[in-house]
Each structure stands twice: as C-alpha cells, then as structure tokens.
Amino acid sequence: MALLEVNDIHVYYGSIHAVKGVSFEVNEGEIVTLIGANGAGKSTVLNTISGLLHPRSGSIVFNGKDLKGVAPHKIVQRGLAQCPEGRRIFLQMTVEDNLEMGGFTQPGASVAPEMEDVYRRFPRLQERRKQVAGTLSGGEQQMLAMGRALMSKPKLLMLDEPSMGLAPILVEQIFDIIKELHAAGTTILLVEQNAQAALSVADRAYVLETGAISLSGTGKELMASDQVRKAYLGG
Numbered sequence: 001m002a003l004l005e006v007n008d009i010h011v012y013y014g015s016i017h018a019v020k021g022v023s024f025e026v027n028e029g030e031i032v033t034l035i036g037a038n039g040a041g042k043s044t045v046l047n048t049i050s051g052l053l054h055p056r057s058g059s060i061v062f063n064g065k066d067l068k069g070v071a072p073h074k075i076v077q078r079g080l081a082q083c084p085e086g087r088r089i090f091l092q093m094t095v096e097d098n099l100e101m102g103g104f105t106q107p108g109a110s111v112a113p114e115m116e117d118v119y120r121r122f123p124r125l126q127e128r129r130k131q132v133a134g135t136l137s138g139g140e141q142q143m144l145a146m147g148r149a150l151m152s153k154p155k156l157l158m159l160d161e162p163s164m165g166l167a168p169i170l171v172e173q174i175f176d177i178i179k180e181l182h183a184a185g186t187t188i189l190l191v192e193q194n195a196q197a198a199l200s201v202a203d204r205a206y207v208l209e210t211g212a213i214s215l216s217g218t219g220k221e222l223m224a225s226d227q228v229r230k231a232y233l234g235g
Contacts, residue, residue: 091134102151
C-alpha cells in the first residue's frame with residue numbers, strides 16, 4: 001500500500017517552474033530513491049512534501065490524508081521526518097539537546113526510550129552526547145542529523161543527500177545505517193547524488209531531470225540502464 005503519493009505537483013520559485021508535474025509513490029517498507037543532477041529539483045520535491053514549500057497544483061497524500069495546508073510541524077507529528085541537505089543541526093547545542101529537539105512532537109514519556117534507541121544505533125553519538133554538535137566530524141554530524149529525524153518515530157524518513165561531503169569510508173557507513181533502518185522496518189525516501197550507492201540500496205528509483213521524471217524502475221533496472229550509466233554512473 002502507498003504510504004506516500006505525490007500526484008502531478010508543480011512547484012515554482014517566483015516565475016521559475018522548478019518542479020513540472022512530478023508524480024511517484026512510496027509504499028510501506030520500501031526504499032525509494034530520487035537521483036538526478038544538481039538543480040534537477042530533488043530537494044525541492046522533498047521540501048514540498050515536508051510542507052516547507054507549497055505546490056501551485058497537484059496533491060501530496062501521506063498515510064491516506066492530503067497534506068494540503070498542513071503546517072510542517074504537524075506533518076512531522078503525522079510521522080513524516082526529513083533529514084535535510086547540509087545536515088542543519090544546531091551547532092551551538094550538545095548532541096543530546098539536538099536529539100531532544102528532534103523529539104519535540106512526541107509525548108514526553110517516549111523521548112527517553114527513543115534516545116536510547118538512537119544511541120544503540122549510533123554508539124558514537126552516545127560517546128559524544130555532552131559534546132557541542134559543531135565540534136563533531138562531518139560523518140558524526142550526519143549521524144546526528146539522522147538520529148534527530150528518528151527521534152520523531154517517523155513512518156517515513158526522507159534523507160536529503162546524506163553522503164554529501166563525506167569521505168568514501170563514511171559514505172559506506174551511512175549507507176550501512178540506511179540498510180539497517182530499512183531492515184528494521186523504516187520506509188525511506190532517499191535523495192542522493194551518489195547514484196551508485198543510492199541505486200544499490202533502492203527497491204525502486206526515479207530519475208529527475210530539470211524538474212520532471214524521465215525514467216523509473218527498480219534499483220537494479222536503473223543500475224543496468226545505459227542512459228543512467230552514461231549520465232550518473234560514469235559508465
């Protein structure tokens with residue numbers, strides 16, 4: 001069953017038509033990835049789903065309910081969390097305070113168990129829980145951004161460029177974590193410039209070019225596609 005349905009959305013920045021009639025769905029338990037060049041509209045699509053931008057037309061349905069006019073924090077409350085591009089953690093606050101901020105839509109009693117769960121998944125964060133987030137390495141900051149998103153107990157986790165700016169060994173670690181989250185039952189919508197890594201974990205994938213979907217298929221199908229190989233996999 002589709003947990004998220006994006007139906008023919010058109011998004012503008014002023015007079016610029018950034019997203020042109022994009023439609024796709026994410027079924028419960030899947031990893032779906034959007035790949036495409038810089039400026040193709042991938043982050044715009046995620047920001048529209050999470051309520052930070054509004055489509056001029058089209059609809060977004062999450063868990064059977066239309067998200068039109070729903071405030072971003074209410075969308076988080078409904079079970080949709082975004083881990084933004086560039087991490088956007090609170091640099092002056094400690095690791096623990098950042099995680100608490102991620103749980104702000106949850107009843108107080110569930111914050112501690114969720115935090116335990118995040119620390120179990122990311123032992124490095126537990127070691128650094130009293131450390132100011134701005135002093136963490138890039139990989140640790142990415143783990144914190146993902147941990148903070150998980151604090152809201154999302155039904156759907158949206159990850160925007162989780163491997164950006166990380167060394168190859170850390171990219172591998174982040175993708176291992178994505179696979180673990182998926183195995184534990186988290187549904188994931190992944191936007192990622194590292195097409196190779198993204199397609200290798202995806203159940204299904206969509207290619208976005210200049211604001212429109214040009215190709216779709218399973219992760220394996222797109223990995224084998226000549227068009228995708230030439231454009232995104234350096235083949």
